[in-house]
Amino acid sequence: MARAADLAGAAHLMLVDGVSYLDPEPAVFEAMLEGWTKQQRSRFLNWDGTIKPRLSLVRRFAEFTNQYPWQWQPAEVEAFIDHLRAKTPTFTVSSGRGYQNHLRLFCEYITDARYGWMNVCQERFGQVPVQILHEWNTVTHVSEYEGDPSRRPLTYDEIQALFDAADGRVEEIRKRGRKGALAAMRDSALLKSYYAYGMRRRESVHLDVADLRRNPKAPQYGRHGAVFVRYGKSSKGSPPKRRTVFTVPEMDWIVDVLDHYLTEVRPRFGAGKHPAIWVTERSGRLSRRSANEAFDAARKAADLPEELKLHCLRHSYITHLVEFDYPERFVQDQAGHVYASTTAIYTGVSDEYRNRLLQRKLTHRYPGIWEDPK
CATH class of the missing domain: 1.10.443.10 (Intergrase catalytic core)
Incomplete structure (x- = not known):
């Protein structure tokens, strides 16, 4: 088989040539995790906020399955997510999607021929890792907002x-x-x-x-x-x-x-x-x-x-700026949102505000006929 490229995290850079490990399965698994860490660091990803949680999740999944990555199949990840949902009532859709995305990324790394892990696994264990997460067994993103509905703006x-x-x-x-x-x-x-x-x-x-x-x-x-x-x-x-x-x-x-x-x-x-x-x-x-x-x-x-x-105070601030009639772009910049759609998710204007807008439009459209009730 062709030799992998000298990329950060490539198998031949993580494993010492000519060395026979006494316990090769855990040694190769640890080398995979070390290689994935190097690959992510080369992309300037944050250790505490991104890399460390991803590594922890992969270890948890391996412990749950009692298998190594070259043995994983889609059934294992489906059982893992089902176990988490049953064990943790507060396990949300967004959390599930995040877990699935992290495991998918790890599988993409070890199944990418440029890193050489498939060659190593075939030679040493007679099996190769496969992608276990696909469109048909992952959470479908059908809604713009899937967060906690209790995160609402407070009234005045x-x-x-x-x-x-x-x-x-x-x-x-x-x-x-x-x-x-x-x-x-x-x-x-x-x-x-x-x-x-x-x-x-x-x-x-x-x-x-x-x-x-x-x-x-x-x-x-x-x-x-x-x-x-x-x-x-x-x-x-x-x-x-x-x-x-x-x-x-x-x-x-x-x-x-x-x-x-x-x-x-x-x-x-x-x-x-x-x-x-x-x-x-x-x-x-x-x-x-x-x-x-x-x-x-x-x-x-x-x-x-x-x-x-x-965090509801942030929702309140954004909503109230809208109710104070500030332009959408100003509210977006104040909140630090890249996209206006994100700002819209935070906004929950009151019925009173919407009635004021409706009253203003009716008065403008039917002058002399529709008057503001005092």
């Missing part, structure tokens, strides 16, 4: 109730003479900033004080005219995306909130020269988990539905 009343509850926690802690009032003040400002700028968790917790920007077109906001996001959601193989999120007039109350937090609250954490905006009692950067806990505590205090999560 729910937003107000959430913020009132977050502020109320500060007074409640003080009255009880307990520790934590300072952290509660930080959490209140944090949740308000999440909504006022529509950021993702990672984007917000990685904000530094230096990321606060002035907007020459809105000098009245001082250093809070915009926020420079440096850790936006990245595409696979690319660094985090960057964008500037402007402070909008309808949410300019955030200027006073941030100013109070930065001048009165944050210094009391003893952060010193730490660059982060959101800091902990131990003068470190706040974690995404702590941000989730801040939302959950306020949501519970406000007696809002349990299924609501922190």
Whole structure:
């Protein structure tokens, strides 16, 4: 058989020529995983976010089947997905598709003749790996949005109730003479900033004080005219995306909130020269988990539905910008979405807003006949 090309991850580069392994099956399997790792690294894919989870999944699948890749057949992957669905009630369609895609990619790698793994397996084991995932046994993508339906925008009343509850926690802690009032003040400002700028968790917790920007077109906001996001959601193989999120007039109350937090609250954490905006009692950067806990505590205090999560504030921001009649492109840029269709998925405008639009159109179409009811 022809020798494989000298590509990153090629079999002849992973296995030592002329060496007879005492236990060849696991040795070849580990060499495959090492080769796949090199192949992905050569594409500048992220280790923690992409490569490591993929390797872990392949190992889990191999353990489930008690077989090696050159023995796998479509029936094994079908049984694996069925097992995960039965074992984990929260196993979603999108999760299933992700697992299938990762296993498909691994099979594509070991069945690609350029990497030489089929030659190795044929010579050593008398079997060759095959692609086990096809159109007929994988999840079909029929909907634009398959996420959790509980991720909905909050109503204006729910937003107000959430913020009132977050502020109320500060007074409640003080009255009880307990520790934590300072952290509660930080959490209140944090949740308000999440909504006022529509950021993702990672984007917000990685904000530094230096990321606060002035907007020459809105000098009245001082250093809070915009926020420079440096850790936006990245595409696979690319660094985090960057964008500037402007402070909008309808949410300019955030200027006073941030100013109070930065001048009165944050210094009391003893952060010193730490660059982060959101800091902990131990003068470190706040974690995404702590941000989730801040939302959950306020949501519970406000007696809002349990299924609501922190990301709902981002949905709320995008929806409310639309309801404030900002152009679609502006909303898309503020949110950091590459495609307008993604922004549309986040949008869930209220019946009141749609009725206002309908009323406006009817009044314009039938002037003097149809009047706005007061």
